[in-house]
Amino acid sequence: MLTRDIEQLMLPKHRSEQITSLIQESNETYIPQRALKAPDGIPIRVGMAGGLPNNSITSDLVSGCLSAKQACYGTCFAAKAFWGQGIDFGVRVENTLNKSLVEQDIDKLPTTQRYIRNGWNSDPSWNWEKGLELTRIVRDKGLLMIFISKAFRAIDESLMKGFVENKAEMRISLSGLDNNAQLKKRLEFILSYRDAGGVAIPVIMSACYNDEEMNKRQEFLVDWVLKNDFPAAENSLRFPIDAPVTSLIDLQKTQFIKDSNDVWSGRLFSDRLLFPTTTSMPDDYDGLSSGYASQIDKSQLKALFVDPVKTHDQVMSNPDGFVPPQKSGVPEYRT
Numbered sequence: 001m002l003t004r005d006i007e008q009l010m011l012p013k014h015r016s017e018q019i020t021s022l023i024q025e026s027n028e029t030y031i032p033q034r035a036l037k038a039p040d041g042i043p044i045r046v047g048m049a050g051g052l053p054n055n056s057i058t059s060d061l062v063s064g065c066l067s068a069k070q071a072c073y074g075t076c077f078a079a080k081a082f083w084g085q086g087i088d089f090g091v092r093v094e095n096t097l098n099k100s101l102v103e104q105d106i107d108k109l110p111t112t113q114r115y116i117r118n119g120w121n122s123d124p125s126w127n128w129e130k131g132l133e134l135t136r137i138v139r140d141k142g143l144l145m146i147f148i149s150k151a152f153r154a155i156d157e158s159l160m161k162g163f164v165e166n167k168a169e170m171r172i173s174l175s176g177l178d179n180n181a182q183l184k185k186r187l188e189f190i191l192s193y194r195d196a197g198g199v200a201i202p203v204i205m206s207a208c209y210n211d212e213e214m215n216k217r218q219e220f221l222v223d224w225v226l227k228n229d230f231p232a233a234e235n236s237l238r239f240p241i242d243a244p245v246t247s248l249i250d251l252q253k254t255q256f257i258k259d260s261n262d263v264w265s266g267r268l269f270s271d272r273l274l275f276p277t278t279t280s281m282p283d284d285y286d287g288l289s290s291g292y293a294s295q296i297d298k299s300q301l302k303a304l305f306v307d308p309v310k311t312h313d314q315v316m317s318n319p320d321g322f323v324p325p326q327k328s329g330v331p332e333y334r335t
């Protein structure tokens with residue numbers, strides 16, 4: 001249950017409306033004038049044997065995700081790639097799950113690959129039911145299933161039980177740019193998943209805002225996940241320098257990402273948000289021992305930061321720019 005203290009996370013209406021418009025304006029710059037076609041549903045595959053860019057990912061449960069009004073932060077790489085290919089990212093089409101095809105792909109993974117993640121160019125919450133089917137296949141093969149989600153849809157009790165029994169790890173992204181309803185839903189999700197016995201890892205999508213209200217909201221979010229003893233991670237949002245939403249960012253506290261038009265600040269809370277993002281982790285990661293940070297032995301955590309998002313200090317000390325982790329922000333090309 002959420003307590004009254006989250007009132008401090010609630011943005012006033014005018015601020016929320018401003019963020020929504022900036023997100024929409026940013027997204028619209030990526031949408032071509034020509035007519036867009038709906039995405040094709042595709043078979044769900046796993047790893048490089050399934051034609052994916054690396055062995056840690058699966059295809060999404062649905063193709064497509066959100067419209068220009070909602071696609072996350074006005075910066076989603078998956079949305080940009082779909083629109084750039086003339087595909088309507090706002091139309092969701094179910095992908096097909098063929099058990100034997102998924103099993104064959106898993107059998108071809110290197111034995112060092114101990115986890116796979118879902119939530120690559122869409123969000124698993126659009127079809128949690130299919131997500132549980134996938135989890136059962138993956139768990140039967142002895143691997144850890146990780147979902148990267150913004151929890152647009154809650155899970156009912158029986159689905160929740162299935163995910164927990166199969167030890168699915170839920171990584172839920174939280175941002176100061178989330179609207180009040182989204183944030184509440186996401187916090188409720190991580191609390192209820194952990195209450196049911198599962199491991200939920202909040203991932204703070206951080207940024208340096210040029211406004212005290214936004215920075216305070218982000219700080220409060222970090223305080224909240226730590227106060228509630230979650231094993232929390234941090235990723236640094238990347239903003240195209242010319243996107244309308246970037247007007248919310250303190251550019252003095254950013255650097256360009258190497259060879260790109262995007263700026264970022266790096267991890268701002270690296271001394272407090274101690275757990276790795278999935279794209280940082282070694283292939284043999286096989287899950288946390290508890291959903292409570294205080295019950296986890298932290299001595300092994302350093303070994304999980306194989307290809308980490310750079311910290312803020314590192315980013316600011318290198319005007320030539322860093323590249324992000326190799327496995328992050330890889331778009332899906334259909335054509």
Ligand code: SF4
Nearest residue numbers: 065071072076121122
């Ligand atoms: S949920 Fe993920 S894929 Fe969908 S718009 Fe947001 S960032 Fe992009």
